[in-house]
Amino acid sequence: MSAVYARRAVVNIVALALSGLATLIGLVFLVWILWITAQNGLEALKPTLFTKITAYADQGGLANAMVGSLIMDLMALLICAPIGVLAGTYLAEYASGSRLGASIRFLNDILLSAPSIVLGLFVYVIVVIPTTELTDGRITFSGFAGSVALALIGLPVIVRTTDEMLQLVPGTLREAALSLGIPQWKLTMQVLMRAALSGILTGVLLALARLAGETAPLLFTAFGNNFMTAHPLDKMASMPVTIYQYTNDPNPALHAIAWAGALLITLFVLALSLLTRIMFSRKKVSYE
Amino acid sequence: MSALSAEPIPRDTEHRSRTDARHDLIFRLALRFCALLVLAALLGAALSTLWGGRDVLFHDGLHFLLSSDWNPVENQFGALxxxxxxxxxxxxALILAVPVSFGIALFLTEIAPRWxxxxxxxxIELLAAIPSIIYxxxxxxxxxxxxxTYVxxxxxxxxxxxxxxxxxxxxxxVIGTLILLIPTLPMFYGALHRWLHGMALTATALVLAISLSGALSYVLMFSVLPNLFNGPPLGLGLLTAGIVLAVMILPFISSVMREVFQTVPARLKESSYALGSTTWEVVWDIVLPYTRSAVIGGIFLGLGRALGETMAVTFVLGNSYNLTASLLMPGTSISSSIANEFNEAVGLHRSAxxxxxxxxxxxxxxxxxxxxxxxxxLARKEGR
Incomplete structure (x- = not known):
């Protein structure tokens, strides 16, 4: 009988050791990627990155890409935040138990992990082709098209967090407000939204963290631009697309600039997701 | 006094409740419109790509799916x-990421000290936050x-x-036999154990198992793997892309597994421990069966990510339309073909x-x- 026990003990120890090894593998890759990005990025970091534009190639910087990314990310948020918050409010407050609500919630989760390159193609077909045809080719790829594509990436994130955050608001708050005779839209906008405000903001930041690093949807919507522009109907440069182009280039001096950009964008995204993580954890504590 | 002041109030509230009802209706419709935009985004993505690709999809049809001849110069588009x-x-990516994710989830829910x-x-979840262009x-x-250089x-x-x-x-x-021995080891052990105690019937089972795993390892080592790992060590290629994808989807699968492992009622696990189960037996026989559907869901979620991932694979695939059995050779994928060629493509090429x-x-x-x-x-099972 002891042989059976010994075997079970051995199997157990081997399995547990392997699971520890698996965790180690995951951590090794995380540290490896971050280390490489930090090392190469810090080496290439220099002030001209922020002052010169990409038209100077390896003598230049990333100023226009930074401005372009900033503009498109903010425009994307301006598009997807109101829509996402309202849609999430609908799911949480008006559609609980309804079939439509359940299926929208379900499909929103699918949109959350839909391939971003297809969303880029979608925007190419519905925005870039029509503007090209309407203006006889004067306006083709544009920063606006890019931000619509990014908005599609951010939308499901905001819908989901808003939905979840509003559901965390205690029902007694709704009952108390309604018993005072307040109409439901006022209840939603002035009581529930305020109660869930920090959660909803977290969702917006989370969406920003996701769309700031996206490259694929921008390739054929915003395209890229070697010059500084702030006009939303111009072709617009962005950090991820510039990094992509520089990485594909054989010139190692451009690789260095790409690494510097990669470091900046990674720092931005990781800082945002750490911030949201801190906000989220505080949120959970205060409601439980 | 009270009669005077009491009279206008009902009229006023009636008026107010009517405007309130109208505002409520408008608000509700606006919200519903926004929610429907989510549906429109999905539907629009499907319909617009169907429309944009109509020239190729409807004219070439099956040829598009089954031919491996991709030649933009001659307008030949086979997407195989x-x-x-x-x-x-x-x-x-799945073959590599699923066991590792399972290990991580197991480690984080059952083994690791709480701190x-x-x-x-x-x-581990930070891996999911790193932009794919960095990968x-x-x-x-x-x-x-x-x-x-190394692998x-x-x-x-x-x-x-x-x-x-x-x-x-x-x-x-030796390696082949070892690989096949690991999953069959308990069987060997049991058969050997019984054989030593004089039960002849399982001895034939032992011989059968050994010869079977020998034959399988021979086929694997001398016929399957030589085809898969044949070729110059370029570094670029399907295997490398698969490994990078595995690292990318690992946090998604492991966080779903971890979350659902935590939903297993403590008394189920405790009963099993009380009967003398080891940690591994609790996880394998109690936790995993209880969460089976959600674990499969998590794996499919990872698969969905892997299928659509663009930037991480575009750089390391090598962009070649040659179909080979070797995993060491460069290849291409749907998303990397689109990313690489779209901006230079016109006409039928773009449609393809x-x-x-x-x-x-x-x-x-x-x-x-x-x-x-x-x-x-699983959410239903929990009554959520």
Whole structure:
């Protein structure tokens, strides 16, 4: 009988050791990627990155890409935040138990992990082709098209967090407000939204963290631009697309600039997701 | 006094409640419109790519799916190579990422001391926050050279040669037998144990199992692997792309597994421990069966990610339309074909790329649909 026990003990120890090894593998890759990005990025970091534009190639910087990314990310948020918050409010407050609500919630989760390159193609077909045809080719790829594509990436994130955050608001708050005779839209906008405000903001930041690093949807919507522009109907440069182009280039001096950009964008995204993580954890504590 | 002041109030509230009702209706409709935009986004993505790819999808039809001849110069568009590339890289990613994710989830829910769970779990989830372009750069500049200097020469030396020297042959047989022994080890052990106690019938089972695993390892080592690992150690290729994808989807699968493992009622686990189960037995026989559907859902979620991932694989695939059995050779995938060629494509070529996008969308939609349905089953079980 002891042989059976010994075997079970051995199997157990081997399995547990392997699971520890698996965790180690995951951590090794995380540290490896971050280390490489930090090392190469810090080496290439220099002030001209922020002052010169990409038209100077390896003598230049990333100023226009930074401005372009900033503009498109903010425009994307301006598009997807109101829509996402309202849609999430609908799911949480008006559609609980309804079939439509359940299926929208379900499909929103699918949109959350839909391939971003297809969303880029979608925007190419519905925005870039029509503007090209309407203006006889004067306006083709544009920063606006890019931000619509990014908005599609951010939308499901905001819908989901808003939905979840509003559901965390205690029902007694709704009952108390309604018993005072307040109409439901006022209840939603002035009581529930305020109660869930920090959660909803977290969702917006989370969406920003996701769309700031996206490259694929921008390739054929915003395209890229070697010059500084702030006009939303111009072709617009962005950090991820510039990094992509520089990485594909054989010139190692451009690789260095790409690494510097990669470091900046990674720092931005990781800082945002750490911030949201801190906000989220505080949120959970205060409601439980 | 009271009669005077009491009279206008009901009229006023009636008026107010009517405007309130109207505002409520408008508000409600506005909200519903926004929610429907989510549906419109999905539907629009499907319809617009179908429309954009119509020239190729409706005219070439099956030829588009089954031909591997992709030649933009002669307007020949057979998408077999990118389709196969997408499927193969995603399959490699799953084969590698599922056991590792399971290990991570197991470690973080059952083994790690409590203080370690939060930080380590957060670190693993950070892998999901790193933008995919960073994976691509790291893949191209660091991981590709790593593969071509350390991993791939070794793979093609020991496994890739169809008619190897005697020494390599011996190494291969030993490794092959070991690989097949690990899953059948408990069986061997049981058979051996009974055989030693004089039960003759299981002795034949032992002999049968050994010869079967020997034959299987021979086929694996001398016929399957030489085809898979045949080729120069370029670093670029399907295997490298699969590994990079595996790292990318690992946090998604492991966080779903971790979350659902925590939903297993403590008394189920405690009963099992009380009966003398080991940690591994509790996880394998109690936790995993209880969460089976959600675990499969998590795996499909990872698959959906892997299928649609663009930037990480574009750099490391090598962009080649040659179909080979070897995983060490460059290939292409649906998403990387689109990313690489779209801006230079015109006419039918562009239509073919949009058609590829439609195909990718439909496949990932189905995979993600299955994932979400599987995940929902567990939520139902919990009564959520």
């Amino acid at each position: 190579a990118p389709i196969v590339g997408t499927l193969v890289t995603s399959l490699i 370690m769970r939060g930080p380590v779990g957060a670190a 691509g750069m790291w893949g191209l500049f660091v991981f590709v050279p790593f593969m071509s 791939e020469p070794w793979l093609s030396d020991y496994f890739g040669d169809a008619s190897p020297s005697g020494g390599v042959q011996a190494v291969r047989l 790329l949009i058609a590829l996008g439609f195909l990718l969308f439909v496949v990932t939609f189905i995979v993600l649909l299955i994932a979400r349905l599987m995940l929902r089953q």
